[in-house]
Amino acid sequence: MSKVFKDKVRKKIVADYGNLVSKENIDLQELQDAISRVVEEVARREPQGLTEQDKKRIIQELIDEVGGLGPLEGLLKDPNITEIMINGPQKIYIERSGKREVSSIKFDDEAQLMYLIYKVLAPTRRHVDETTPYTEVTLRDGSRANIVIPPISLDGPSITIRKFMKEIKSVEDLMKLGTLDKRMADFLVSCIKAKVNIIFSGATGAGKTTTLNVLSSYIGNDERVVTIEDTAELQLSQEHVVRLEARQASIEGKGEVSIRDIFKNSLRMRPDRIVLGEIRGAEALDMLQAICSGHAGSLAVLHANSPHDVISRLEMMILTSGVPLNLEVVHRQIATTLQLIVQQEQLIDGSRKITHITQVSGMKKGQIVLEDIFVYDMHNIDEHGIVAGSWRATGIVPGFYEAFRKEGVVLPKEIFSEG
Secondary structure (H helix, E strand, O other): OHHHHHHHHHHHHHHHOHHHHOOOOOOHHHHHHHHHHHHHHHHHHOOOOOOHHHHHHHHHHHHHHHHOOHHHHHHHHOOOEEEEEEEOOOOEEEEEOOEEEEOOOOOOOHHHHHHHHHHHHOOOOOOOOOOOOEEEEEOOOOOEEEEEOOOOOOOOOEEEEEOOOOOOOOHHHHHHOOOOOHHHHHHHHHHHHOOOOEEEEEOOOOOHHHHHHHHHOOOOOOOOEEEEEOOOOOOOOOOOEEEEEOEOOOOOOOOOEOHHHHHHHHOOOOOOEEEEOOOOOOHHHHHHHHHHOOOOOOEEEEEOOOHHHHHHHHHHHHHOOOOOOOHHHHHHHHHHHOOEEEEEEEOOOOOEEEEEEEEEEEEEOOEEEEEEEEEEEEEEEOOOOOEEEEEEEOOOOOOOHHHHHHOOOOOOHHHHOOO
C-alpha cells in the first residue's frame, strides 16, 4: 500500500516542483518542506490508512531519493562500508571492514533503480542505453561507480560503487590500517620526493589507488601535476593540478577521447609530474617514452597479481600498441624507465597490505631483473580467520638511492638492513 502511495507522491513532486528537483544542488530544507506538503495533500485526497510514522518514513525515503541516492544514502554514509554491489533492485551486497555480506536494503523496483542511474549520470557527459549499456562515473563524494544495464546485464541494472575513503589522508592513516610499516612508509614518501618512477599494482579492490592517492599528497606544492584518468578518482591536494579525464563517444558515436590521446597532449602542458590513474593499453609505451624525455617522478596504477606480472602486462601492452618494437627493445625501455613496483593485495581476512616493494634493477641476459626491497611474510591464519604476518627488509639498498641525496631527501641506509 505504501509503495502505491509513494509512487503517487513522487509523480506529484515531479509535476509540481520540477524546477526544485531538477537543480544540481538542491536545498534539502526546501525539498523536505515540499515533500511534506505533497504527502499531506495526497493523504487527505486519497486516505491510505497510513500512520504518522509511515508518513515520516516515506518523506525521508523521498528526500534521500530526490536529494541524494535513495536507498544507498545510508550505505554511502557508513564509514565501515568500502564497496556497494547492486545486482538488480532486490540484491545489494556490501563490503564492510573487508568482509562481504548481503544488505537488507532494497529498491522498490527496477524503475527506481534506473531513476537512480539517470540521476547519477545527469551532471556528467556519460550515458547508458541499449547501444552503450555500460559506463563508469565518479560520484560527488569521489566514489567511483561502474554501471551496467540490460541487455548485457541479465538480472536488471547492476551498479558497483567503490567508495572514496575521505579519512585516509596520510601514510600514518595507512599504517593504522596495517597497510604498511613505518620503514616502508618513510621509504615510499622519500621516493615520491626524490621523483622515483613508480607503478602501484594489485588486483581489483586491493587498495592501490588509495595508496597512490595518499602518497601523491607528498608531491611538492610548487610542482605542476597533470592527472590522467579514464574515470576521475584521484583527489590531489596540491594547488597546481590539472585534472584530465577520458571521454566516451556520444550517442552518435563521435567525440571519443582516449587515455592515449590525453597523455600525448599532456606532454605539451609543461608538467613536472604525470599521474596516470590506470594503465590499460597502448598508453604504457607513451608513459615510458615520456619518462625517457625527462618527466621523472611519474606515478601510475596497473592491474597485476605480482611484480613479475607487472612486467609481463607492460610488455603485452607495448607490443600491441601498433609501434613495431621487438621484445628486447621493449625490455630495455621498461628497464631504463620504471624504477619501483608497489604490490598491494587484499588478504583472506579482508585486510589490505603492501606485500612487495620491488625495484627494477636493469637487465641480465636479455631479461628484466627485479629485486624485492621490502616483503610481507604471512605466518598463519588464526581460528577467527585473521591473518598474522610481518614485513621485513631484504637487505637490498635500491640502485637509485643516490637520487635521494640529489633531491635533498634524508633517508638513512639503516632502514634497508635485513630483517
